Amino acid sequence: MSTNDFDLDQFKATYFEECAELLIDAETRLADLQHNPENVDAEDLNAIFRVVHSVKGGAGAFSFDQLVGFAHIYEALLDKMRQGEIQITEDIVTLLLSANDILTNLIQAAQNGITVPEDDFIDIKNKLNLLAFDQPISSSVEEDATEITTPEEKSAKKYIISFTPKPELLQHANEPLLLAREMKALGELTTIVNTDRLPSIQKIISDEAYFSWVFELVSDCSLTDVEEVFEFVTEDCDLEIKIDGDPKKEEISSQSTSSESTENSDEKSLETTKKQAVEAMQAPTIPTSVPAKPTPAGNNQTSQRVSSIRVELDRVDRLVNMVGELVITQAMLRQQVDNLPSELAAFMAKGFEDLGMHTREIQESVMAVRMQPVKSVFARIPRLVRELASKLGKKVELETSGEHTEVDKTVIEQLSDPLTHMIRNSLDHGIEETPEDRKTVGKPELATVTLSAEHRSGRIHIIVTDDGRGINRERVRSKAIEKGIINADENLTDEAIDDLIFSPGFSTAEEVTDVSGRGVGMDVVRRNISNLGGRISVHSTPGKGTKFVMSLPLTLAVLDGMVVAVGREKFIISLTSIIESLRPAKAELHRLSNGANVVSLRGEYIRLIKLHQLFNIPGARKDPSKALVVVVEIEGGKQVGILVDELLGQQQVVIKSLEENYDPVDGISAATILGNGMVALILDVDGLDAMARQVNHRSDPSDLEDTDTVLLSENSKSLTHPPDLAEKEIDNPLSNETQDLEVMEQN
Amino acid sequence: MKLEVSDQTATIELAPSLDIFVAEELLALFVDADNKSLDLNINAGGVEKASTACLQIIHSAAVSCIEADRTFQITEASDVLVTAFKDLGLYSKITMRS
Known part of the structure; x- marks a missing residue:
């Protein structure tokens, strides 16, 4: 095609986006073929053929010759298969999987403007050629696909x-x-x-x-x-x-x-x-008469049925932002109703009730536009598992479920890296070293890694399970002592030992490989997930396997929160993390020897986090028996109580990133604008827990002067704090931060 | 592009880029000329890019002119335009003067 008067560059981005979607489809269908090569759905083969054909067609338009050449051979083989000329066997499916991986690499290379060395895939190319054209290409000489023709x-x-x-x-x-x-x-x-x-x-x-x-x-x-x-x-x-x-x-x-x-x-x-x-x-x-036929086009044309359209994410984001502003404006107007005369207020209140309902519906609809199935992330995992299993000499089968579970696109984008790391970790550390090792302990040679997704309590749970050897706690403990992560005399629960794998710099790998073992892994995974407002926990049974559970918010754009007041400050606590709230009796409050305060709740002791202390907020209620305790769940399923003055009510808030608009603040995950136009900070309960552990010793003895003081035995890591941090100064004047942020928002 | 009228003849100088986005504008000029029953003289010397949409319009304008016993001529057609007419198989259907 002559491209002299047609600039194709502008379409490349769209082509690569389409390629990514097509490859996901091909990968999913290839996985189906792999599971059931004896009973192949013809539509799967046709669909894979169409994928490769489309990739090739686009590649031709952009002159990605290497990609065209490979796709041509791959496509020819698929064509023969769907014509029934080549029988589908496990070996063929394995070849197709490899071919698909190469196709993916070539697309990536084309996108990056580089060429993949022919030697990297000449074996697979030869095999494809042999099957598709009965003629292997013996050398790695660059070929033009258009020259590959049958006699x-x-x-x-x-x-x-x-x-x-x-x-x-x-x-x-x-x-x-x-x-x-x-x-x-x-x-x-x-x-x-x-x-x-x-x-x-x-x-x-x-x-x-x-x-x-x-x-x-x-x-x-x-x-x-x-x-x-x-x-x-x-x-x-x-x-x-x-x-x-x-x-x-x-x-x-x-x-x-x-x-x-x-x-x-x-x-x-x-x-x-x-x-x-x-x-x-x-x-x-020049024709002398105009045809008398009716105009074929225009009014009577049958429009094509379009079931989906491609929209730039920026446009959707703008829409989401504007809906967010609408929600805020609506909340601000709603507050003005209280200032109106009673008869008018009642009338307006009804109107605002309807408006609120519609606004909520618009917001949910807009958010739904950004929701995508996690399939797009899951689809990359089979290839990862294949490559890793091959590299590690292990036999591993991947089972997936819940790939149609939907989550906000922003979460999807952030999900890939931590998930990849967890899968790598499971294959490298979780699964026994060799298939023989598994046989020795009475397990099938083929190990199973399960990847699943589900909605639970307004969050998405991504679960990675393996049936490997489980966490070797003795080894983890000794490594943690060796690396100075814990003291040799610390008495940790099994869960706390398992949790050590998320410690920075922790690794039990004897040698560093390109799979894992550099000790920069799971702590980064936890931090990334935490940055997303998520949590990760691990549950392991020695000899049986390990389960990682990632819990993530469905969206990073809005949040259902509880507005709480501390002094004159207002904060938001995510509703999904709140378990209950209570006003503790004095008898239920106790102070530990390290200065931490706990509340006794149905026989369990829950550590208190004093916001007024952490953020230096004047005028707050310091006596827990006169304040309220909001019990929240933190990382690892543990609970802590956040001390607040009062609960002001539930509200859906639009999340404004602190990192983008200001600077990160410890213990704060984001900000929002309340109905009165004031900025409120959204609490990061895990961050608060970490902060509180550092400053337990600073609790003012007068806070609990009238309470029973009980020395509790501490056998949980969550109730300890490093002694060297005992005198660390707190420097977190929240009021100043908030003031700055308000100025920034107004600007 | 604009229409210049002189002695019952409308002269239209074609835009360098005759892509689909200028098709509507081109059509409006031809319709205007047709409404005024003008002969058409198309100056195509500056055409650097052509499209089927515009070539269809030019062809239709020519047919409409001839049918109404008016003259239609393309002058100084650029190579790009001539090639486009040829590629679409239209060259034999239209008379061009250089």
Whole structure:
């Protein structure tokens, strides 16, 4: 195709986006084939073929020759398979999986503007060639895919191509001129145009297609090459491609979406069109009469059914932001109702109730636009497992479930890295070293790693389970002591030992490999997940396996929160982390020897986090028995109580990033704007827990002067604090931070 | 692009880029000329890019002119335009003067 007058670069981004989606589909279907090679769904093969064909078509348009070359061979094999010429076996499916991996690499390389060394995939390419064309390529010499032809395709043939665009063809950014030129590049082209459908200048519609053509192409190219010229317009035209003088190949390609053309007999369409074209050629140079036929386009055209559209994420984000502002404005207006005379207030209140309902519905609808199934992330995992298992010499089967569970796109984007790391960790550390090791302990050689997703309590849970050897607690403990993470005399629970794997710099790997073992792993995973407002916990049974549970918010844009007051400050606590709230009796409050305060709740001791102390808030209620304790769940399923003055009510708030708009603040995950226009900070309960552990010793003895003081035995890591931090100063004047933030928001 | 009228002849100088986005503008000029029953003289010397949409409009304008016994001519057609007409199989259907 001549690209002189058509800049294709602008379409590359879209092409790569489509490739990513197509590859996910191919990967999913290949996984189905892998699980059941004896009973293959023909549609799976057809779909994979279409994926590779589309990748190849686009690659050709952008001159990604290496990608085109490989896709061509891969596609040819798939074509033979779907024709039933090659039987589907486990080996073939394995080959297809490898081919798909290579295709993915080549697409990535094309996107990065680099070329993959041919040696990297020559083995697979040879195998594909052998099956697809009965001829392996023995060397890694760069080839042009268009030169890969079967012997029968090499002699010159005359193709007769009948091409009748539908009216909307031009509106879909298709250009017959480019198609004609692309064919001209394939060989000797004769073009016969039919202008019968062209209306008068008063009736013509500027962007509708009226001409039709019969092209005669003499070329030694393959039928596939000719078909490829039209591959992006098949939905928008009636198309027939025949090879002249070869009865076997007549009617070889006929693509049309209209029922009319599919009903035509073999000869009718071409002959009719040809006749029309000849008549047109015999007509005067400029036709003297305008066809009386009804205009084929415009008002009576049947519009194509569109079930989805591609929208730039920026546009959706702008919409989400504006809806967020709408929610805030609505809340601000709602507050003004209280200042109105009572009769007017009642009337307005009803109106605001409806408005609130509609606003909420709009917000949920907009948020739903950003929701995507986690399938897009899960689809990358089978390949990862295959590659790692092969590298580590382990036999591993991946089972997935819940891949259609939906989560906000922002979460999806952040999910990939931690998930990849967890899978790597499971395969490298979780699964026994060799299949023989598994046999020795009475397990099947084939290890199973399960990846699942589910909605639970307004969050998404991603669970990675393996049936490996479980966490070796003795080893973890000794490594933690060796690295100075814990003291040798510390008495930790099993859960606390398991939790040590998330400590910075922790690794039990004897040697550093490219899979894992650098000790920069699980702590980064936890930090990343924590940054997303999520939590990760581990549950392990020695000899049986390990389960990692990631709990993440469904969205990073809005949050259902509880507004609480401490002094004159207001904070938001995520509703999903709140378990209960209570006003403790004095008898239930106790102080530990290290200065921490706890509240006794149904026989359990829950550590108190004093916001007024952490953030230096004046005027707050310091006596817990006169304040309220909001019990929240933190990392690892533990509970802490946050001391607040009062609960002001539930509210859905729009999350404003502190990192983007200000600076990170310890113990604060984000900010929001309340109905009165003031900024409120959203508490990071895990961060608060970490802060509180550091400053327990600073609790003012007067806070609990009237309470019973009980020395509790501490055998939990969560109730200890490093002695060297005992005198660390607190420097977190929240009031100043808030003031700055308000100024910033107003600006 | 604009329409200049002189002695019952409308002269239209085609834009360098005759892509689909200018098709509507081009059509409006031709319709205007048709409404005024003008002969058409198309100056196509500056055309650097052509599209099927615009070529259809030019062709339709030509047909409408001839049918109404008015003259239609394209002058100084650029190579790009000539090639485009040829590629679409239209060259034999239209007379161009250089």
